[in-house]
Amino acid sequence: MHKLTSKRQVTLPQSVCNAIALQPGDYVEVFARDGIAHIVKMNSDSLAGKFRDLLKDKTFPSAEEIEDALKKRATEKFLADDRG
Numbered sequence: 001m002h003k004l005t006s007k008r009q010v011t012l013p014q015s016v017c018n019a020i021a022l023q024p025g026d027y028v029e030v031f032a033r034d035g036i037a038h039i040v041k042m043n044s045d046s047l048a049g050k051f052r053d054l055l056k057d058k059t060f061p062s063a064e065e066i067e068d069a070l071k072k073r074a075t076e077k078f079l080a081d082d083r084g
């Protein structure tokens with residue numbers, strides 16, 4: 001069992017990091033689905049594509065739009081892994 005700090009941080013077990021090849025400095029997306037928190041490793045290809053829908057009109061997206069795009073991309077990756 002892991003304890004959440006006052007800054008809402010938790011240390012990931014080495015076995016989890018190894019299972020998804022997570023290294024210091026990697027980007028992850030954390031989201032809740034059906035009452036369960038999920039951590040998805042985001043690779044550089046995923047990061048490059050996550051704003052493509054927001055930049056059609058060449059205006060910089062709001063913080064809310066960025067957060068929504070991140071959640072959408074992580075969910076798509078999660079669902080793709082489920083089918084896989």
